[in-house]
Amino acid sequence: MTRYVFFTGGVVSSVGKGVTAASVGLLLKERGFRVAVQKLDPYINVDPGTMSPYQHGEVFVLDDGAETDLDLGHYERFIDTSLTRVCNVTSGQVYAEVIAKERRGDFLGGTIQVIPHVTNEIKQRIGLVGKALNAEIVLVEVGGTVGDIESLPFLEALRQMRSDVGRGNTVYIHVTLLPYIGATHELKTKPTQHSVRELRSIGISPDMIVARSDYPVNGDLRAKIALFCDVEPRAVVPLVTVPEIYQVPLELERAGVADYILERLGLEARRVPQLQAWEQLIERAAQTKPVVKIALVGKYVELKDAYLSVREALKHAGLALGYEVEIEWVHSAELEKGKGWEAVRGAHGIVVPGGFGSRGIEGKIAAARFARENKVPYLGLCLGMQVMVIDFGRFALGSEEVNSTEFERGTPYPVIDLLPEQRAIADMGGTMRLGLYPCHLQPGSKAARAYPQAIVEERHRHRFEFNNSYRDAFAQRGLVYSGLSPDGRLVEIAELADHPFMVGSQFHPEFLSRPNRPHPLFRAFVEAAIARKAQVG
Numbered sequence: 404m405t406r407y408v409f410f411t412g413g414v415v416s417s418v419g420k421g422v423t424a425a426s427v428g429l430l431l432k433e434r435g436f437r438v439a440v441q442k443l444d445p446y447i448n449v450d451p452g453t454m455s456p457y458q459h460g461e462v463f464v465l466d467d468g469a470e471t472d473l474d475l476g477h478y479e480r481f482i483d484t485s486l487t488r489v490c491n492v493t494s495g496q497v498y499a500e501v502i503a504k505e506r507r508g509d510f511l512g513g514t515i516q517v518i519p520h521v522t523n524e525i526k527q528r529i530g531l532v533g534k535a536l537n538a539e540i541v542l543v544e545v546g547g548t549v550g551d552i553e554s555l556p557f558l559e560a561l562r563q564m565r566s567d568v569g570r571g572n573t574v575y576i577h578v579t580l581l582p583y584i585g586a587t588h589e590l591k592t593k594p595t596q597h598s599v600r601e602l603r604s605i606g607i608s609p610d611m612i613v614a615r616s617d618y619p620v621n622g623d624l625r626a627k628i629a630l631f632c633d634v635e636p637r638a639v640v641p642l643v644t645v646p647e648i649y650q651v652p653l654e655l656e657r658a659g660v661a662d663y664i665l666e667r668l669g670l671e672a673r674r675v676p677q678l679q680a681w682e683q684l685i686e687r688a689a690q691t692k693p694v695v696k697i698a699l700v701g702k703y704v705e706l707k708d709a710y711l712s713v714r715e716a717l718k719h720a721g722l723a724l725g726y727e728v729e730i731e732w733v734h735s736a737e738l739e740k741g742k743g744w745e746a747v748r749g750a751h752g753i754v755v756p757g758g759f760g761s762r763g764i765e766g767k768i769a770a771a772r773f774a775r776e777n778k779v780p781y782l783g784l785c786l787g788m789q790v791m792v793i794d795f796g797r798f799a800l801g802s803e804e805v806n807s808t809e810f811e812r813g814t815p816y817p818v819i820d821l822l823p824e825q826r827a828i829a830d831m832g833g834t835m836r837l838g839l840y841p842c843h844l845q846p847g848s849k850a851a852r853a854y855p856q857a858i859v860e861e862r863h864r865h866r867f868e869f870n871n872s873y874r875d876a877f878a879q880r881g882l883v884y885s886g887l888s889p890d891g892r893l894v895e896i897a898e899l900a901d902h903p904f905m906v907g908s909q910f911h912p913e914f915l916s917r918p919n920r921p922h923p924l925f926r927a928f929v930e931a932a933i934a935r936k937a938q939v940g
């Protein structure tokens with residue numbers, strides 16, 4: 404029998420519902436249960452893969468190649484588990500399936516309606532997770548905020564689940580915000596009351612309220628929320644903003660959240676949670692550490708969520724090495740105008756992350772050139788690797804016309820070009836080279852020295868690749884192909900021979916970094932940046 408814990412959001416979005424769900428998942432896992440997490444996203448896109456990061460933040464890629472919401476990154480990092488395609492459901496997927504069934508004639512004679520057809524499809528997809536991931540407790544987070552028109556079918560499905568699987572097998576957690584009124588120095592519970600009322604009008608009574616706040620929440624306030632929202636006082640959990648998100652599981656543990664959930668589900672902990680590693684992580688995070696400065700040169704830098712996994716991966720590496728990684732956000736389009744270079748010059752390492760389209764591309768190429776010429780450690784992630792190859796090509800071939808066909812279709816030197824299997828593809832959604840692929844490391848290379856093993860598997864999301872017609876010419880000038888696909892055809896990692904650390908990967912290592920297990924490439928990169936700091940100060 405699968406148990407369910409549902410997470411809804413109230414008052415405003417972006418209060419940390421995903422981090423809360425991920426933390427609860429960790430605490431339940433630590434009590435000996437097999438857990439999985441699913442995100443239900445009410446937008447009509449089939450997946451976030453076709454959305455601009457400005458709309459939705461980073462697209463997180465899973466082993467199986469699913470392009471998902473960034474909350475799945477939180478789930479994987481906190482719970483240290485690998486999720487699959489069934490863990491992210493959108494309205495678009497649900498409607499596409501219902502309409503396909505209608506066209507096939509599965510409902511012949513019927514009128515297709517939101518209830519029951521759409522809600523049944525949602526419930527069916529919720530039901531899949533337990534089986535697919537062999538989980539005993541499935542955590543389900545609904546995107547957006549209660550009161551949104553789009554989320555109604557999802558909330559109705561959640562309501563029905565209570566009788567479908569049995570009241571005792573479900574727990575509903577509502578995550579809200581207590582706004583602070585500066586003039587009177589007060590936290591306000593009214594928006595929480597209203598959003599709980601809204602939730603109850605849909606037929607869901609929350610069992611627990613997690614109240615996010617920027618200030619400490621006193622007992623009176625908790626009692627008030629309990630009274631007005633009809634939950635037990637111990638089920639009102641204030642969650643005060645913490646400097647480090649990895650502290651949230653420890654806060655929820657102190658508040659007894661997991662024990663309360665298990666009690667509601669009629670379960671008993673199978674073992675005492677071992678959170679020492681997390682406590683040590685938080686201690687390390689809180690300590691004053693020497694700073695190493697990393698310039699992150701991207702085009703979505705205004706929205707830090709666009710590079711969420713990269714930011715976390717840098718942090719993980721810093722924590723392991725005893726350094727505070729300070730990220731300087733540099734807009735690549737600004738570099739093109741000659742602005743923002745102080746940050747690049749002052750950095751001990753440069754990261755160029757993934758991206759699409761030509762805006763700001765010359766700024767990224769200029770940053771790669773700066774790193775190459777000044778021997779500054781450089782880590783290129785997907786597009787960042789391609790940018791590094793373009794710069795190298797301009798240097799090796801002595802022509803500024805060297806480019807990727809993504810940015811200059813008619814370039815005489817297409818050093819980065821479409822993957823052959825991409826040429827016939829017309830649809831944009833879900834058609835890139837996606838997910839986990841093996842990569843053979845070249846013995847003796849920096850990449851091979853970074854990883855503990857010789858064959859690795861990494862997550863991909865791209866259409867373009869290194870053009871093999873330049874392989875020999877560039878190798879002679881000092882480009883090393885330190886990671887190749889098993890058949891040797893695809894360059895998965897490239898690096899410079901004559902450089903302390905200039906490494907680019909066609910895949911996205913950031914997706915596999917974990918708080919207590921930094922990704923080898925990030926670790927090696929930050930190490931190189933620390934060495935640079937020792938040299939230049």
Ligand code: GLN
Binds near residue numbers: 757758759786
């Ligand atoms: N735009 C490049 C490609 O499609 C890089 C993609 C990425 O950085 N994820 O190959």
